[in-house]
Amino acid sequence: MQDEPTPTELVQAVADFLRNDIAPMISGHQAFKLRVGINALDLVVRQLTQAAPADAAEHARLKDLLGQNGELLDLNRMLAEQIASGAVDLATPGLKEHLWRTTLDKLAVDQPNYASYKREAGRGTNGP
Amino acid sequence: MIESELSRCLAAFMPGATGVRGAAKLSGGASQETWRFDIVHPDGDVGAILRRSPKGYGAAPGRAAGLDNEAALMRLAHAAGVPSPEVLHLLAPADDLGTGFIMRRVEGETIARKILRDAEFAEARPRLARQLGGIAAGIHGIARAELPELREMNATREIAELAREYHSFDWPRPVFDLALRWLSQNDPGPSAEVTLVHGDFRNGNLIIGPDGVRAVLDWELAHLGDPMEDLGWICVNSWRFGEIDKPVGGFGSREELFAGYEAAGRKVDPGRVKFWEVMGTLRWGVMCCGMMQRFREGPDHSMERAMIGRRASETEIDLLRLLAPRGEG
Numbered sequence A: 001m002q003d004e005p006t007p008t009e010l011v012q013a014v015a016d017f018l019r020n021d022i023a024p025m026i027s028g029h030q031a032f033k034l035r036v037g038i039n040a041l042d043l044v045v046r047q048l049t050q051a052a053p054a055d056a057a058e059h060a061r062l063k064d065l066l067g068q069n070g071e072l073l074d075l076n077r078m079l080a081e082q083i084a085s086g087a088v089d090l091a092t093p094g095l096k097e098h099l100w101r102t103t104l105d106k107l108a109v110d111q112p113n114y115a116s117y118k119r120e121a122g123r124g125t126n127g128p
Numbered sequence B: 001m002i003e004s005e006l007s008r009c010l011a012a013f014m015p016g017a018t019g020v021r022g023a024a025k026l027s028g029g030a031s032q033e034t035w036r037f038d039i040v041h042p043d044g045d046v047g048a049i050l051r052r053s054p055k056g057y058g059a060a061p062g063r064a065a066g067l068d069n070e071a072a073l074m075r076l077a078h079a080a081g082v083p084s085p086e087v088l089h090l091l092a093p094a095d096d097l098g099t100g101f102i103m104r105r106v107e108g109e110t111i112a113r114k115i116l117r118d119a120e121f122a123e124a125r126p127r128l129a130r131q132l133g134g135i136a137a138g139i140h141g142i143a144r145a146e147l148p149e150l151r152e153m154n155a156t157r158e159i160a161e162l163a164r165e166y167h168s169f170d171w172p173r174p175v176f177d178l179a180l181r182w183l184s185q186n187d188p189g190p191s192a193e194v195t196l197v198h199g200d201f202r203n204g205n206l207i208i209g210p211d212g213v214r215a216v217l218d219w220e221l222a223h224l225g226d227p228m229e230d231l232g233w234i235c236v237n238s239w240r241f242g243e244i245d246k247p248v249g250g251f252g253s254r255e256e257l258f259a260g261y262e263a264a265g266r267k268v269d270p271g272r273v274k275f276w277e278v279m280g281t282l283r284w285g286v287m288c289c290g291m292m293q294r295f296r297e298g299p300d301h302s303m304e305r306a307m308i309g310r311r312a313s314e315t316e317i318d319l320l321r322l323l324a325p326r327g328e329g
Helices: A007-025 A028-066 A072-085 A095-110 A115-121 B002-012 B067-079 B112-117 B125-140 B155-168 B174-185 B228-233 B254-263 B270-297 B303-309 B312-323
Strands: B019-028 B033-040 B046-053 B087-090 B099-104 B195-197 B206-209 B212-216 B223-225
Touching: A007 A028, A028 A072, A028 A095, A028 B303, A072 B174, A095 A115, A095 B174, A095 B312, A115 B312, B002 B019, B002 B033, B046 B067, B067 B087, B067 B099, B125 B195, B125 B212, B125 B228, B125 B254, B155 B174, B155 B270, B174 B270, B174 B312, B228 B254, B228 B270, B254 B270, B270 B303, B270 B312
Parallel strands: none
Antiparallel strands: B019 B033, B033 B046, B046 B099, B087 B099, B195 B223, B206 B212
């Protein structure tokens, strides 16, 4: 068992240091790159804290939709193939809701400030 | 030093010029560079831009039209009244600068977020969607016979290319499959009219001043195809930079864009525009995935490229908003 602090706490502390203490000292292209780096660390923190429950829910939905069990990646491959072949489409019960929920969960980690995400997340989780 | 090489070629296009100063590289990968510099002239200095492939990088990769074609297209656009920098000189082998061209520098802003937010563009902003319609019409109206040789694209071929690229990543994205399926089922077929298509006509590739559009840049992806492609691409949500209720680059409405286009004597097919907006959204998503691929495999192991890979999901939510909307707006 690895000891504390957790990866989340460590990465968060580094991100805060770069943001609060280093960023004000830097300008120009290097400042831009530093901002990208801080954004990456923030993304990692969001993934570490949010991805596990979202992945578990996605996995459960995929098992329901496909009537099969397997790894998350394999079930996603299967769904992609079924959409490509037309075996399932937006009229298939649960597909639209699944794609929306999965996409919203990805954006919550990747780009929570993206305007389309903010608009759609604001609609709540009561489904379409 | 690039300034002395530039100075040597001045006589070919600007008699009386005495030298070059202030050369600075604006952007550049391995194969293509953009420089700014000032030409010193007794009648007043002239701001200029060099776009070139350095020696040893002749061929244009993949989709690129090539620098000679870019220069030819900018000259045609300029002659057709499309706001476009004046091309001053095509590089010749004797210039020893590689291949490319020198153009007059147009002052103004290209950074999309500044154009959308800064006060100095407040008066221009509400007019831009309509103005861009007129500019697109000018580009599409350039006579085929005058154009240099360009690749020809159509919807069916573009769908196949995006599908091939997406599958090469070997990473399932069910929303991309949904989009590819929709595109195949809604493929409008070959366009009745095939014209010059700019190929990257969007906020970010325009020089804007308080008076409006001053220049259309980046002709690198120019090709022959369905003119509605340019109108769809400029509406892709990724180029609205947060102003998501103003489809045309964050500036204004589709209706304004279309009105400007039709006032210039050309016809809009809104169904095709919507088709190309979906295609464009998917295309940008696939390009984001490609950046991540190059980060992992290629020589450009930069965090910027890596992080662009995490923007592909932005296009997934935009595709869902287009194809499986949950409500208005």
